[in-house]
Amino acid sequence: MIDKKLKQVVEQDVARALQEDLGAGDLTAHLIDEQTQADALIISRQIAVICGIPWADLVFRKLNADIEIDWLVEEGQTVQPDQELVRIAGKARTILSGERTALNFLQTLSGTATRSHQYAQIVLGTDTRILDTRKTIPGLRLAQKYAVACGGCKNHRMGLFDGILIKENHILAAGSITRAIDSARTASADVPVEVEVENLNEVQEALTAGADILLLDNFSLDQLREAVALNRGKAKLEASGGLTLDDIRSVAETGVDYISVGALTKDLISVDLSMRFTAR
Numbered sequence: 001m002i003d004k005k006l007k008q009v010v011e012q013d014v015a016r017a018l019q020e021d022l023g024a025g026d027l028t029a030h031l032i033d034e035q036t037q038a039d040a041l042i043i044s045r046q047i048a049v050i051c052g053i054p055w056a057d058l059v060f061r062k063l064n065a066d067i068e069i070d071w072l073v074e075e076g077q078t079v080q081p082d083q084e085l086v087r088i089a090g091k092a093r094t095i096l097s098g099e100r101t102a103l104n105f106l107q108t109l110s111g112t113a114t115r116s117h118q119y120a121q122i123v124l125g126t127d128t129r130i131l132d133t134r135k136t137i138p139g140l141r142l143a144q145k146y147a148v149a150c151g152g153c154k155n156h157r158m159g160l161f162d163g164i165l166i167k168e169n170h171i172l173a174a175g176s177i178t179r180a181i182d183s184a185r186t187a188s189a190d191v192p193v194e195v196e197v198e199n200l201n202e203v204q205e206a207l208t209a210g211a212d213i214l215l216l217d218n219f220s221l222d223q224l225r226e227a228v229a230l231n232r233g234k235a236k237l238e239a240s241g242g243l244t245l246d247d248i249r250s251v252a253e254t255g256v257d258y259i260s261v262g263a264l265t266k267d268l269i270s271v272d273l274s275m276r277f278t279a280r
Helices: 004-022 053-063 092-122 141-150 168-174 177-187 200-209 221-231 248-252
Strands: 037-044 068-071 084-091 129-131 164-166 193-197 213-217 236-240 258-260 273-279
Touching (some): 004 053, 004 141, 037 092, 053 068, 053 084, 092 129, 092 141, 092 273, 164 168, 164 177, 168 177, 168 193, 177 193, 193 200, 213 221, 221 236, 221 248, 248 258
Parallel strands (some): 129 258, 164 193, 193 213
Antiparallel strands (some): 037 273, 068 084
16 A cells, blocks of 8 residues: 555656656557557566556556556565566557556566565565665655565665765764764754764764764674674664675674665666557
């Protein structure tokens, strides 16, 4: 289920995408008689976690409220190669005009969810959660973060407005980690304060200054273990720095709370989907 805010996002995303693709109208679809009816079937060509049903569904319904859409899978479901996802029946023009936009949403968000699922599976059995980042496709921030959650990972802050992350340049501008944290508390006392640290001395300074979360940037496994021991549960610890599927299990086993992975949304490989179309 999607909440009211995300429903508004779906509406906005679909309206923007249809305008982008259709413009003043689908010139090719107009070659087909307006009354011609058709059936279509979307299938997956690979193992995937399906995500984006609300977006794909709305694409066709925006073009024709009378179209018949029968989803054969649920959001977040893992599917197999050649598995049928949805059956569509209605005017041929509607199906053809909406095909690419609907598939774009479905394959992109399913790709995000599928990759997220892969990362989430690797850390099963540990107390570590995989976080996304702000490295998202412009205009699809909430959609991709929704897909990350569908895949079993956890959302980091949505944007610059709902959390403070003090990074290297912020620290340089403020003068020190302690000064940066003090300023953050004064400016925004009701949001969590996270600080990027690059060594164990900075870990200690950030802990002493009262940071809520420490971003352990490019720490070795031994350094991560030392940071966990030094922390003793005072703050949440987040490991980061180009971590891959091959790295994250050993990182999780150090005892950190989170591992942030930009690849969940940035290094996107869309799921291979196709539509089978039959006019009648």
